[in-house]
Structure formats: C-alpha cells, structure tokens
Amino acid sequence: MSSSVLGSSTSMADNIYHVEICRDPHSTARNEEILAHVDIFFRGRVLTTRDLHITEFDDKFLQQHVSKIEVSDIKLSQQETICTADCIFRYHIYQLHEDGPGTEELDDEDLAAANHWILPSREFHGLWESLVFDEDIKTKLLSYASTTLLFTDKQVDSNIISWNKVVLLHGPPGTGKTSLCKALAQKLCIRLSGRFTYGQLVEINSHSLFSKWFSESGKLVMKMFQKIQELIDEPQALVCVLIDEVESLTAARKSAMSGSEPSDAIRVVNAVLTQIDQIKKYPNVIILTTSNVTGAIDLAFVDRADIKQYIGPPSPSAIYSIYKSCIVELVKRGILTSGQTVLDWRSLEFMRFVENTFNRDSLQLKEISEKSHGLSGRTLRKLPFIAHAMFIQKSQASLQEFLIALDKAVQQQFKERTDLARD
Template sequence: MYKINDLEDSLPNTPVQNIHVEVCQSPCSTAKKSQLQQRTESLLRNQRMIYGELKLTEFDDAFLAEHVKSIAVCDVEFEGGIKQAINMCHVKLFIHVYKLGMDGPGQEELDDEELAAANHWMLPSVDFDGMWENLIFDDCIKSQLLQYAHTTLLFSDKNVDNNIISWNRVVLLHGPPGTGKTSLCKALAQKLCIRLSERYVYGQLIEINSHSLFSKWFSESGKLVMKMFQKIQELIDDPNALVCVLIDEVESLTSARKSSLNGTEPSDAIRVVNALLTQIDQIKKFPNVLILTTSNVTGAIDLAFVDRADIKQYIGVPSPAAIYKIYLSCINELMKTGIIYPTQSLLDLQSLRSINFEKTDATHFSLRLKEIADGSYGLSGRTLRKMPFLAHALFIQRPSVSLEQFLNSLSKAVQKQLVDRDNLKNE
C-alpha cells in the first residue's frame, strides 16, 4: 500500500480525505510496484478535480499504457450521499497495485473420498473482476464489511486479549435467494486481497461444498468436516496468505441440534455442527483468516453458530432506488457495446431529486426508467440483472435499438416477469 501523507502537515486545519486507488497491472508487466504507484500518483494529482468514483483504462503516459490495465478511484463516500468535487491535491492516497490471476477454480478433494469438497481460487482472480463495483445495495453494507475486516486485523496487530474482547472472524449474510449474498462474499474476499496486497503476497478463497460433506456412510460427516478444515489449516499456516473460507447455504452444515435431539434429524447432524464449531474456535486465533457464510433459511441454523458470527447482516430485495442504479448500469453497458444506439445521457437519482423530478425533454428517459424501477420492486437482484437481456430476447431481437424502444421493451419484460412469478405461486 502506497501512502502519501505529507499533505496533512501542509493543511493542518483541513480534514484530509482518504482515497483508495486500485491499479490493475497488466499480466505480462514486470514493472515494480513502486514505479506504478509513483506514476499513478502523478497522474491523479494532475487530474486536479474528480467527481465521485473514476476508472481510467487509456493513458497518455507511455509507461502506464504499457504496464497498466486500469486505474480505479474506489469507494468514494460523500457526506449525506451528495456528490462533491474532490481536489486530488488535498487528499491522502492509498495506492494498491495488483495482478489478476487468469486461472479458474481448482477443486479440493478429501483423501480417500470420491467427492469435490471445495472450489479453490487464488486471489485476486479474473473470475471476480468488477464484481464488487457491480453489487448495489441500499445501505453501507459493503463499506461496513471492509471496516469489519480491517478491525479484525487491527485488534490482532495490537494483541488485544480475545478472552476479554471477543471476535470470531465469522460473517453471516442471510436473506432470500438471489439477493447477492454469495457474490458479495466472493467480491469481499477479492477486495480484501487487493487492499491488503502489501501485507499478504496472495489470497486464497475456499468455497466449501456443504452438501458434499454429508457422507453416504452414517456418522462420517463430522469426520469429513474435520478433514476439510485440516486442509484449510495448511493454507492458514502460510503467513503470506490471506485465507477466506466461504460456506454457502451454511444451514446445510449447521442444521439445528434441537431437531436432532427431537429425533427429526439424524444424530450425524449433531456431529457435523460440533465439528464445525470446534474448527471455527481453533482457527479464529489466526489473523489471516476470515469465514464468510450465507443462508437462505436462517431458522434452520444452529444457534451456537449464529452466536459465533460477529456480523449477522440481512440482505433483502433491492429498493426502487437500488433498482434504478442497477438498471442504469445495465443500460450504460448496452450503450457502450452499441446495442442501444445512439448513446444518450441518463441522470442519476440524486440529479433527478435536485430538480424535484421535473419533467423536461432532458429528464424524459430518466423519469421513464424510474417508473420502470418503481414497478420492479420485489424482484431479486439476480432477476433484475436478467431483465435487460430478456427485454431484448423477447421484445427486440435486433442488433441495435433506440433508448426509447429499449425502455418500452424493458417495461414489458418486467410485467411479464411479475405475471409469471404470480402464476408460479398460484400453481
């Protein structure tokens, strides 16, 4: 991490804003990080003023053009959500340089077991590139998770006694299917590996296949969980690695022991829960591990596991405001690729609010999109991301389309989706 701290002394009465900059280095580049950080600093200082987040992919500087894929000014926060100009000469820059791994996931198999127990990525990975930026939520969920991860490191670095102040390095995201819980876990792992690239040489993401750890042999599942965590322990033992363990649909592993005791679940479920809780308690002492879990059915999770989760974050369906942002990002992508042509400007919600949603020629299409977003409330994030595709597939079927025609088709696709959903419920 490259920090520029000298501005605090020159501006003693001015609050200095922290700005994180992520520099994606070209795969074949052999340039030193320090060189890329210095060139990036010079580029951004010369920009003088920026408005919100910024991503650059083309550079006049020949050195940057040769060695850098992109430079992104990330996670810029504004007071009250109102965008303001940022003077790049009056901020503290944290410049993170990273390379994307091009390999896909490998599989972890347990000894003597014919099953794929987990998928395994080296991070940062091209598989998750851009995922963090494209996840849209209604509150500060993403920034809170980042702050949580940094606090776990701070407390470890300062040797805070875990017997006095307790934290378990466990995050639980829960809510209905399709709301982005699993994607958020993967994106968080990637983001942390980038932000902590000066501290950890590389990252590991282990996505445990919960269902595969239930053995076909009675009473073996608890042993399989222990074998899985033994493999994870081998990764954690490398202090140069940041290890993120993802347990999707964690209720599969933590079925309530109450059900087992009542005789409605096999006793094997008790062994699985006990094995999982024991392993979590053992690895929490390591500063380079984070356990990320998701659940669609929180009532089925063992309370002892829920109690161990430091963060228990509900992820619900997007609000109309979040839906508008999702649709806006989709339309901008279709304009960039030429499927929507010609390119036209759409206003963000903040700009619309600033003019009290006044109807003019300049706001016509933006207000039409807001109307569609309001009518899409109740659809999951996963479904919303499909709607532009379905709009084209069902109602356009041409290489390019005007913005007006696309918005009309999007409205039809949303109405069809809502009708189809209601029909499925009524069957």
C-alpha cells in the first residue's frame, strides 16, 4: 500500500480530499505506475458525483490494475462539483485480503480466545461507508487515531503529554459500536498505507477469556497478550486490538471483591490492565473497546480511555439516511424498479433516478423514519428484508409498494416488542 498527494499548494484543510485506490487482486503493477495513471485522470478535472465512486475506466491500464477509486467521505448533489485545481488529493493505494478470520487458540486449552483478520479485508470492504451516525463520530475517531499514532511516531514524551491509545465506545446494544471499531481499523490501514504495509485486527473474546475463573486464568491472559505482542513486533503492521463488551472485566472484579468469585479474578483483571499499559508504548498499536452497560465499566479502565464516545440509537434524520442507502441498494440490484427497464447502477441515468425518487417520495420516507425512532441500527438494517419477505413476496416491486411494506414492517416491529415485554 502507498500514499501520495496531488493538487495545488493550498494548505486549507477544507480543500484536502482522500482518494482511496483499491488495486485489482491480480495486479502486479508498481504503486508509482498506478498513481501516474490516476494523476492523469484527476489533473485539471471538474469532479461530479459520478467521479466519487469509479469502477469503470477508459484507461486500459486502470481497467487491468484498479478495481475501484473512491473520493472518500464526500457527498455531492448532481448540481455540485469539485475543481481539482483548488484541491489537495491524498492518494491511498491498497489491496484487499480475501481470507476470512482466523481463530487464536491458547495452546491445549479448549478456548477460542480471539478472532484475527489481516487488513484491509474483503469482509469489511464498504463497512465504513454503510455506518450512519447523527454526529460526525467517524471523522472524530479517525482524527484521534491518526493523532495518537503520530504522537507515538514522533516520540512525544508521554510524561509531559499523556495518551493511552485506548478508544471506548459505549451505549445500548445494536447501535453499531463493534462494527464501527472494525470499520475504523480497516480505514486506518488504508489511510496510513504509507506508514504501514498491512494491518492486523485481533478481536478478543471477552466472555471466553474473562469467564474462566480458575487457577490458570492469569496464564490465559498472558498467553493471549503474548500472541498480540508477536504481531506488534512486526513494525510494518498496524495492530488494532478490539475488546468487545469490556464491562466483562468490571463484572469479574466486582464479583471477586464481593467474595462470590476467587481472588484469582482480580489478578486476571489486573493482568489485562497491565498488559494494555505495556503494549500502548509501541508505535503500531491501538486498542478499541466497546461496552453495552455504561454504568458498569471499571473506573480503572475508564481512566485509560482517551476517548469515551457514546453511541446511541439513531435519530429520525439518521434513520432516513439508513433507509435511503437500503433503497438505493435494492434499486441497484433490480429488486425495486422505476416501472421501466432496470437501470445500470453505474450510469448517470441511475443517479438521476435515485435523486429524483428521493425528492419525490422523501416526505413519505421521512414519516416512516419518524415512526422508526427508538429502533436500533441493527434492527433498521433488517427491516427492508422483513418488509420484502412479509409484505411484497415478488422478485420486483415499485418504490411505492416498498414504502407501504416498510411502514407495515415498522409497525410490526413495535408490536413484537410490546408482545415480548408482556411475557
């Protein structure tokens, strides 16, 4: 992977755009060659909405060696354009790893202690873009992670300026905390491709690792972090450690202090915190954690977190954006139609159809979004499937038919929740 810069000499942050170039999996071209061809494409060009996500190229070299070019984190309407003469483009070249996750097992123990991915991974491709939040949480986290790695790289004295390289995302279940951690790890590997050759994501299985309170449990923790240390020892790899539902640590410590669990539990929790303190000094590691129970998080851990970001249920405006992305995907796949022939999703006609559709039917979708307030992001992503399965049941439908079905699916969801509450 590699990074480069294209554009004028302006230093305004608003004029900096990140261009992510996904290499074809079979490409053997040098990054410099790819950058030269992409440079020709962008030089002096006026970018429109069609140029933000490019999968088809006139340039035969790009056809052979590039799968996708994306100008990241920008939204344009059909009327808006970007003049490249006024911009700085930061280029990030990457290649997706096709393998799925591996399992980290601890010697002879019957214990799947962690899942392990090499990044960037095909499994997480597009995940960052699919996540919708009310605040600009994604940009905030990306900026934090970039700064913390920069400070470590520049050997800033941590006795003068303190940071722990720990992110804590907390909030109710189903709001996208774990997905955001995985997407952030993937995005960092792409954005820091000039600094690191590849990435590693290690997702620690908290329930398995922290619930085995027997005399060997402290050794299990040590073995887990020894494996992580082996990954960190490769300086060309960015290592992201994900501890999901970190409140498991707190539950263990509280049980131990109340006398309901052996004192070994305290030693295990202390070992985890000590290991986090040890690995944070390395320049190529960041620790991402989540919690569903805000009030139960151990204060000793909370103190270590540089950012404590609440992730709550989406607002109606965020719900609208989620539904819109789902509808665009169904139109793209030909399941929802305009009443005419199925449009090529890469064409300008498709983009015009989508924009005109939401201008025309946005009021109805906004009403459905208001009715959906209170549902988790996880549930919202399932509702288009449920709407089709329960209330459409045919291979193609109009947008109007789908919106009626989606409205019914939302009502059914709340009814099911009420029925479950009665049990």
